[in-house]
Amino acid sequence: MRNVLSSIAKRRVLAAALAIALTGGSAAAQTPDSSPPADSRGNEIQQEQAAKAAAQHAYVPNIAERTFLSIEDHGGFGAVRPLSPAFVGIKAGSGLALGVASGRQFSEGDVLQATAAYSIRNYKMVEGAYRSRPLAGDRLSFSGRVRWQDATAVAFYGLGPATPHTRADYRERKTEASVQARLDPVRFIELTGGTGYEHFNIGPGTSNRSSVGELFTPVQAPGLEADPTFLHSVVSAAFDTRASPGYSRSGTLLRGLFHDYRDRNGGPYSFQAREAIAQQLVPILHGNWVLDFEAHLWTTKGVGGDTVPYFLMPTLGGGTFLRGFGNYRFRDRNALLLTGEYRWYVQEYVDGVIFYDAGKVAPTLGGIDLSGLEHDYGAGVNFHSTVSTVLRIQVARSREGTRLILGFSPPAF
Amino acid sequence: MKTRLLLAGLGLVVLSAVVPAASPRFYDDDPITRVADTQDASHVKPWEISLAYDSLLNLFGHPGDPATVRAADINTIDQLPDSSWFTNRLGLGGLTADDMRRGVDDDTGPAPGPWTVRTGKGNGVSPGFTITDVRGRRYFVKFDPPGWDELATGAEVAVTRYYHALGYFVPQTNIAYVRRTDLVLARGATTTGADGKGRPMRVSDIDANLSRAAREKDGRYRAIVSEALPGTPLGGFRYAGTRPDDPNDVIPHENRRALRALRVFGAWVDHVDAKAINSLDTLVERDGKSIVRHQLLDFGSTLGSAGVGPRDRRDGYEYLVDVSASLKALPAFGFAPRPWMLYRYPDYRLIGRFNATSFDPETWQPRVPNPAFLRARPDDLFWGARLLMRMSDDLIRAGVDAAHYTNERAAADLIKILIERRDKIGRAWLPAVNPVVDVALSGDGVLTFQNAAVQAGFAQAPPAYTVVWSAFDNATGETRRIGETTGGLRMQAPSGVPAAAGAYVQLEISAPQAPQKTWSVPVHAWFHRTGDGWKLVGFERLP
Numbered sequence: 001m002r003n004v005l006s007s008i009a010k011r012r013v014l015a016a017a018l019a020i021a022l023t024g025g026s027a028a029a030q031t032p033d034s035s036p037p038a039d040s041r042g043n044e045i046q047q048e049q050a051a052k053a054a055a056q057h058a059y060v061p062n063i064a065e066r067t068f069l070s071i072e073d074h075g076g077f078g079a080v081r082p083l084s085p086a087f088v089g090i091k092a093g094s095g096l097a098l099g100v101a102s103g104r105q106f107s108e109g110d111v112l113q114a115t116a117a118y119s120i121r122n123y124k125m126v127e128g129a130y131r132s133r134p135l136a137g138d139r140l141s142f143s144g145r146v147r148w149q150d151a152t153a154v155a156f157y158g159l160g161p162a163t164p165h166t167r168a169d170y171r172e173r174k175t176e177a178s179v180q181a182r183l184d185p186v187r188f189i190e191l192t193g194g195t196g197y198e199h200f201n202i203g204p205g206t207s208n209r210s211s212v213g214e215l216f217t218p219v220q221a222p223g224l225e226a227d228p229t230f231l232h233s234v235v236s237a238a239f240d241t242r243a244s245p246g247y248s249r250s251g252t253l254l255r256g257l258f259h260d261y262r263d264r265n266g267g268p269y270s271f272q273a274r275e276a277i278a279q280q281l282v283p284i285l286h287g288n289w290v291l292d293f294e295a296h297l298w299t300t301k302g303v304g305g306d307t308v309p310y311f312l313m314p315t316l317g318g319g320t321f322l323r324g325f326g327n328y329r330f331r332d333r334n335a336l337l338l339t340g341e342y343r344w345y346v347q348e349y350v351d352g353v354i355f356y357d358a359g360k361v362a363p364t365l366g367g368i369d370l371s372g373l374e375h376d377y378g379a380g381v382n383f384h385s386t387v388s389t390v391l392r393i394q395v396a397r398s399r400e401g402t403r404l405i406l407g408f409s410p411p412a413f
Numbered sequence: 414m415k416t417r418l419l420l421a422g423l424g425l426v427v428l429s430a431v432v433p434a435a436s437p438r439f440y441d442d443d444p445i446t447r448v449a450d451t452q453d454a455s456h457v458k459p460w461e462i463s464l465a466y467d468s469l470l471n472l473f474g475h476p477g478d479p480a481t482v483r484a485a486d487i488n489t490i491d492q493l494p495d496s497s498w499f500t501n502r503l504g505l506g507g508l509t510a511d512d513m514r515r516g517v518d519d520d521t522g523p524a525p526g527p528w529t530v531r532t533g534k535g536n537g538v539s540p541g542f543t544i545t546d547v548r549g550r551r552y553f554v555k556f557d558p559p560g561w562d563e564l565a566t567g568a569e570v571a572v573t574r575y576y577h578a579l580g581y582f583v584p585q586t587n588i589a590y591v592r593r594t595d596l597v598l599a600r601g602a603t604t605t606g607a608d609g610k611g612r613p614m615r616v617s618d619i620d621a622n623l624s625r626a627a628r629e630k631d632g633r634y635r636a637i638v639s640e641a642l643p644g645t646p647l648g649g650f651r652y653a654g655t656r657p658d659d660p661n662d663v664i665p666h667e668n669r670r671a672l673r674a675l676r677v678f679g680a681w682v683d684h685v686d687a688k689a690i691n692s693l694d695t696l697v698e699r700d701g702k703s704i705v706r707h708q709l710l711d712f713g714s715t716l717g718s719a720g721v722g723p724r725d726r727r728d729g730y731e732y733l734v735d736v737s738a739s740l741k742a743l744p745a746f747g748f749a750p751r752p753w754m755l756y757r758y759p760d761y762r763l764i765g766r767f768n769a770t771s772f773d774p775e776t777w778q779p780r781v782p783n784p785a786f787l788r789a790r791p792d793d794l795f796w797g798a799r800l801l802m803r804m805s806d807d808l809i810r811a812g813v814d815a816a817h818y819t820n821e822r823a824a825a826d827l828i829k830i831l832i833e834r835r836d837k838i839g840r841a842w843l844p845a846v847n848p849v850v851d852v853a854l855s856g857d858g859v860l861t862f863q864n865a866a867v868q869a870g871f872a873q874a875p876p877a878y879t880v881v882w883s884a885f886d887n888a889t890g891e892t893r894r895i896g897e898t899t900g901g902l903r904m905q906a907p908s909g910v911p912a913a914a915g916a917y918v919q920l921e922i923s924a925p926q927a928p929q930k931t932w933s934v935p936v937h938a939w940f941h942r943t944g945d946g947w948k949l950v951g952f953e954r955l956p
Contacts, residue, residue: 040442041489045663046451053452053660059460068463075609077465107606133607137624286726288750344747345754347739348727352746381743 080105086115087408091151091172092318093327094123096408109133122206125149144179153207155328158220159310161360161372163330165400169205170212172311174198178232188241195233197264202227202311212310223309228269231262242281246388246409249287249343253279261312262303270303271312290351292341296321299365300333308333316359316374319405323357324376324398332361336368343382351382353394374398380405437887439917439941439950444488448496452660455703457696460648462689467651468781471688472734477653477667477784483955484670484793489939490952491792497661498707499580499671503803508578513811516574517585522638524548527597533604533618539713539721540622544638545599552638553584554591555713556626558721563763565713565720566637567816572682572712573639574812579678579800580671582708586639588817592632593623642708644695650707651689653784659694659705670793672785677797677842679786680777681834683767685728686714687779687786716827717758717765724766726753733780759830761823769833774841791846791931792954798842799850799865806832836871844872846931846954849922852938856946858906860898862922875927882907885917885939892919916942917950 038044061069071077080103090097099117106112111131118124129145153169178196185191202223204211218224235258242251259273275298282291298314310331316322317329321337337359343351358373380394392407470476488494495501502508523546531551532543541555557565566588573586602614626634652672655662666672679687691711696703713720719728730753731738742749756771758764779786789797809831818824844866852862860880866872879899883892895918896907910918921935939951 037436039440041440041445042442042449044436044440045448048663049450049452049661052663056456056658056660058458058658059656061463065463065466068466069461072463072465073461073609075607079609105608107608107610107612109607138621285750286754288754289747342747344742344745345751346742347731347735348725348733350739350743352743354746 075105080111080113086117088115088117088125089409090117090119090123090125090149091154092320093121093154094119094151095121096406097123097125099125106133122152123150124152139184141182142179143182145176147174147176149174153205153209154311155326156212156216156221156310156331157329158216159313159332159361159363161330161332161362161367161374166215167209167326168212168215169207169209170311171203171205173201173203175201180234188239190238190240191236193233193235195231197229198232198261199229200227200309200311221310222307223269223311226267226269226309227265228267228309229264230269231264233260233262234258242279244387247384247386248281249290250281250283252281253277260303263306268302268306269309270306271300271308272303273298273300273308273312273314275299288345290341290343292339292343294337294339294341296335296337296339297368298335299368314361316361319392319407321357322359322374322376322398323355323378323394323396323405324403325374325400326403329400330359330361330374332363334363334365334368335359335361336373338373346381349384351384352379353382353392354379355394355396357396378405438885438890439489439887439939443950444490444492445494446488446501448486448494450497450661450699450704453702454659454661454696454705457647457656457658457694457703457705459646462649462651464688464690467689468733471652471781471783472732475784476651477788478665481788481790482668483790484673485664485668487670490949491796491954493580493670493796496671497704498582498669500582502580503578503808504580504800506803508808510807510811510814513574513578513808514815516587516815517577517583518640520550520585520587520640522587522589523550523552527595528552528554528591529597529599530614530619531599531602533602533614533622540625542596542619542622544596551641553641554589554636554638556623556634556636559625559627561718561722561762561765562627562629563635563816563818563820564723564765565718566635567763567813567818568682568714568716568718568765569637569712571812571816572684572715574815575682575804575809576678576709576712578804578808578812582642582706583712584639584642584708584710586637587815589636589638590629590633591636592634593619637713642693642695644697644706647694647696647705649689649692649710650694652687652786656694656705661704667784667788669785670796673789673793674797674800676783676786676789677774677794677801677838679779680729680772680774681801681831681838682712682715683717683724683729683777684712684715685724685779686711687783688781717767719765723762726756726766727751728766728780729753729772729777732778732782759823759826761820761826763818763820763823764827764830767827767830769830769837772834772837774834774838790955791842794842795846795848795865795954798838801835802839802843802865802869804835809835839866839869840871843869844929844931847923847934847936848872848932849878849924849936849954852920852922852936852949852952854906854918854920854940854947854949858910860904860906860920862902864902864924872929875924875932877901877926878904878922878924879935880904881921881935882910883919883921884911885919887917887941911942914942914944918942918947 038047082102084101086099086101088097088099097117097119099115101113101115103113110133113129115127127145127147132142134141151172154172156168156170157163176198178194180194183191212221213224238255240253242248242253255277257275261271263269277296279294300308302308313331313333314335315328315331316335317325318327339357341355343353346352356377358375360373362368376396376398378394378396382389383391388409390409394405396403493499526547528544530542530544534541544554545551570586570588573583577583596619598616603611604614604618606612628634653667654665675687693708693710694705697706717724758766758768810828813824813828848864848866850863850865854860867874877899881897882895885892895909898904898907918940920938923935924932937953940947941950
């Protein structure tokens with residue numbers, strides 16, 4: 001306790017100095033130091049504790065701690081809140097979008113949430129969404145949403161694999177009301193089905209670039225003059241052994257989707273789309289290295305001689321698919337993307353990434369082969385939680401130049 | 414100028430007014446064996462500690478005393494007295510294997526019969542309930558994660574017993590088995606809803622909880638049952654600073670050896686989760702007043718367990734965020750893997766990721782920097798290592814016995830690992846400072862002592878020890894050299910040592926010829942002459 005003794009003496013001096021400074025000396029007589037010197041170790045400790053008793057006060061957390069406590073007390077960082085900032089993706093190419101979300105999570109787990117967002121490129125979105133509680137022992141859930149979005153300048157370079165780097169823009173306003181169900185009958189198997197109405201209002205883009213109608217004809221851009229309303233139904237089946245869809249270091253994904261778009265305005269734009277995804281994550285040395293191989297195939301076909309509108313055709317380019325090219329750089333009725341990614345452990349929540357993408361679009365499914373693939377490569381850093389990739393900072397290079405990719409996803413924990 | 418004069422004058426007034434009269438170095442009641450909490454703490458208010466804030470503060474800040482000073486909760490002979498933080502148990506000797514198997518008290522868990530579920534844990538990752546048994550006793554119940562039978566429950570029971578034996582306040586924990594049919598929902602039971610608010614609990618909540626628990630082949634669920642700690646919960650304690658509303662909490666926590674030594678014990682059992690929210694202060698009644706008792710909780714993330722599965726490979730080897738390691742790893746493109754990625758672990762799932770071969774006590778790290786661990790000095794680590802070395806093979810075995818592992822070979826392997834890790838700790842920290850212990854001076858002037866590192870077989874005995882003898886003035890702290898002796902573990906005092914009652918002598922004991930340079934730094938021992946002979950009143954391994 002000698003150490004206690006010396007620290008007690010120092011603190012007494014400081015406390016008394018402070019008391020005198022604050023009271024002009026009158027407080028000195030009231031400090032514990034005015035008590036007689038301790039005559040035992042026990043007495044000395046008692047005096048120290050008595051001195052603190054005279055000055056004890058409640059703990060007051062600072063503003064940062066109060067903020068964290070409030071977040072934790074209300075369900076954590078991923079919780080639905082009455083009012084919160086929202087970092088949402090409106091549509092690829094929107095740029096950074098900020099908004100507000102107002103939601104409520106009910107005691108059984110149902111979630112109701114309204115979100116509004118506005119991006120630096122003037123894209124807008126308003127959405128009301130519902131997600132059911134987990135049902136049937138966590139195997140079944142339902143969701144639905146009503147959404148309006150306005151993408152003011154969506155890029156269009158024409159259809160086909162060899163389009164010149166001449167960009168036109170169109171404006172896409174979309175209104176949607178849809179419902180979806182998801183069933184996980186057994187481990188690793190996921191079945192989904194949904195349907196909804198989607199109304200598209202297509203017009204000239206608001207940027208300084210030429211509009212699609214100025215550079216392309218309806219033959220070159222089917223659906224140029226259309227404002228269709230679709231009954232859009234979708235079913236999918238997946239075998240997914242990944243730890244989480246948002247972030248995983250191992251596992252396999254095999255997913256097939258079938259979309260049916262029925263033009264409810266009587267126009268010639270009913271079509272069907274099929275999508276196949278295969279992903280294999282290969283961990284090496286306990287996840288120090290991860291090889292990520294992905295293949296995506298999209299096909300579309302008009303129903304009964306109808307046409308697939310250009311604004312719903314598969315596209316390549318942008319921060320996710322064929323990253324070395326601009327958003328929607330390639331577009332046609334069919335598309336293929338092959339990606340190889342090498343990730344390495346930097347620290348628990350950071351991975352280094354090197355990637356190579358190759359892909360092409362084609363007017364017919366027969367045109368989808370491994371010849372004439374566009375390709376890019378790049379590197380970057382991914383910041384992630386245990387279940388989601390929160391931020392991607394990547395640089396990608398292609399024959400059309402070098403692009404910086406900042407991909408942000410809301411954190412999930 | 415006027416201001417300077419005023420400040421100078423004020424300084425003179427302060428010093429003359431409050432500097433206490435010179436205190437003696439040793440009081441008659443030294444060395445104390447117990448620190449009493451003398452003040453009533455009934456005004457202490459419960460507080461919440463934010464996990465995120467606490468983690469960020471410890472990862473990126475440096476909370477606590479900037480200087481690493483000598484532990485402030487030790488007595489004058491460098492030992493921890495009993496207190497509201499610590500109770501000498503293992504250190505006193507005499508702890509038996511039965512004591513270890515017994516744990517905190519005689520409670521062995523819920524009585525046979527149905528368990529009445531009172532509260533649920535909501536949608537947390539780790540399933541659990543609060544129940545009462547047929548006697549009305551309340552227990553917290555937690556289960557193993559699916560696929561990892563006995564991993565978390567075994568670790569929690571064994572390590573809780575070890576920490577209790579080492580001297581800490583912990584809840585009594587036991588292994589119990591329950592069938593779904595034995596779980597009965599109490600009328601008025603509540604749980605936490607998805608919205609974070611309380612709501613009535615339903616039978617389906619029990620099933621949802623159990624769906625996240627490991628199930629035995631015979632349909633039972635193995636659980637850890639822990640008694641509620643006595644007193645009113647006040648929230649956890651931080652590992653830096655003091656609780657401002659607890660009058661008895663006068664020593665910054667980072668300067669408490671009781672907490673610094675957890676660096677040693679944490680390394681032993683891989684308690685990587687030693688953080689504020691895994692502790693609990695409770696208001697208890699003692700001697701007619703309320704005081705705060707400080708307890709450690711939640712040992713599910715120990716041994717090879719992370720509570721919800723096996724421990725991360727990084728655990729114990731690297732902080733959750735290590736900027737320096739990250740900056741090296743990024744440009745290496747993964748071709749400089751961390752050594753811990755290559756370590757191998759036992760094949761038994763109930764052990765998880767826990768071994769001795771890759772364990773290095775000196776480089777061991779918890780998940781998040783701990784202010785008390787960071788300030789642990791060699792004398793704190795020595796103290797902890799010496800206490801741990803008292804944890805005999807039999808006591809370690811008894812702790813594992815209490816976990817009721819069903820695979821005897823796996824349990825035997827676990828015991829072997831714990832023994833090897835204990836010995837690694839002894840090898841690392843006993844010889845790291847001058848390991849002279851058990852210093853005694855007989856009434857006729859025969860000095861005896863031991864060398865803890867040599868005693869444990871972790872170092873060779875030095876050729877000789879040198880002792881410098883001085884008369885010591887307890888009032889002024891002044892010393893007067895009497896003489897110097899050289900020899901082994903037993904020496905006769907030189908002539909001139911005072912023999913009058915009330916006299917003090919100071920001894921500086923070192924081993925200058927030892928290969929360990931630190932052994933040439935003398936330990937200091939002070940003896941007070943009483944009617945019964947010489948009494949050890951002071952011991953200082955490092956200043």
